[in-house]
Amino acid sequence: MTWRFWFAMAVSAGAVACAPARPTPEVGRATYQANCTGCHGAGGQGDGTVAGLVFGGAPDLTRLSARNGGTFPDARVMSVIDGYTRRQQHGGVMPEFGPLLEGRKVLWRAPDGTLTPTPVKLVALAEYLQTIQVTED
Numbered sequence: 341m342t343w344r345f346w347f348a349m350a351v352s353a354g355a356v357a358c359a360p361a362r363p364t365p366e367v368g369r370a371t372y373q374a375n376c377t378g379c380h381g382a383g384g385q386g387d388g389t390v391a392g393l394v395f396g397g398a399p400d401l402t403r404l405s406a407r408n409g410g411t412f413p414d415a416r417v418m419s420v421i422d423g424y425t426r427r428q429q430h431g432g433v434m435p436e437f438g439p440l441l442e443g444r445k446v447l448w449r450a451p452d453g454t455l456t457p458t459p460v461k462l463v464a465l466a467e468y469l470q471t472i473q474v475t476e477d
Contacts, residue, residue, distance in 0.1 A: 362446065363460045368468025371461050375437060376401075384472045394433075405473040412470045415451055418462050441465070 373382075379391035384401035391398035405412045423436025441461040448458040 363464030363467065365464075365468060365471065367461065368464035368466070368471075371441070371465045372468050375440065376465075379434070384469070398434075401469055402472050402474045404469065406475065410475075412473060414466050414470065417469060418448075418458065418466045421465060422462060438462075 372384075376384075377388055379386075379388040379398040380401050381387040381391075381398075386398040386400040388398060404417060408416075420434070422438040422441070424438070438459075441459045444460045445457040446460045446463050447455040448463050450456050
C-alpha cells in the first residue's frame with residue numbers, strides 16, 4: 341500500500357475523532373441552564389438575578405437574529421461565548437467560557453464554508469440560542 345492510502349486513513353480517522361454525532365438540543369439547553377441563566381435569565385431576555393443586581397441587566401439573547409437582519413449570527417455568538425472576541429477588551433463583565441466548554445469536538449461549518457473543529461458544547465449552546473429567537477413584531 342502506498343503512503344497516500346495511509347495518509348488518507350489517518351486523515352479519515354482524525355475527522356471521525358473530532359466529528360461525533362451532532363449535539364442534541366438537550367445538550368445546548370443544559371449548557372445554557374448551567375452557565376447562562378444567572379445573567380441572561382431562564383428565557384434569555386437578560387433578566388437574570390446576577391446581571392440585574394450587579395450589572396443592571398444583560399443582553400437579551402432572544403433578539404440576536406432580529407438585531408442581525410433576521411439571520412442568526414452563529415459565528416459571532418460562539419466567538420463571544422468562547423471569549424475569543426473579548427480577549428483584547430478590558431473590563432468586560434462576561435467571563436470567557438471557552439475553557440469550560442472544551443472537550444469533544446464536532447466539525448462546524450463556518451459562514452465561509454470552512455469546516456472547523458469546535459467544542460460540541462459550544463456548538464450545542466449556539467444552536468440552542470438559535471431556537472429561542474423571536475421575530476420582530
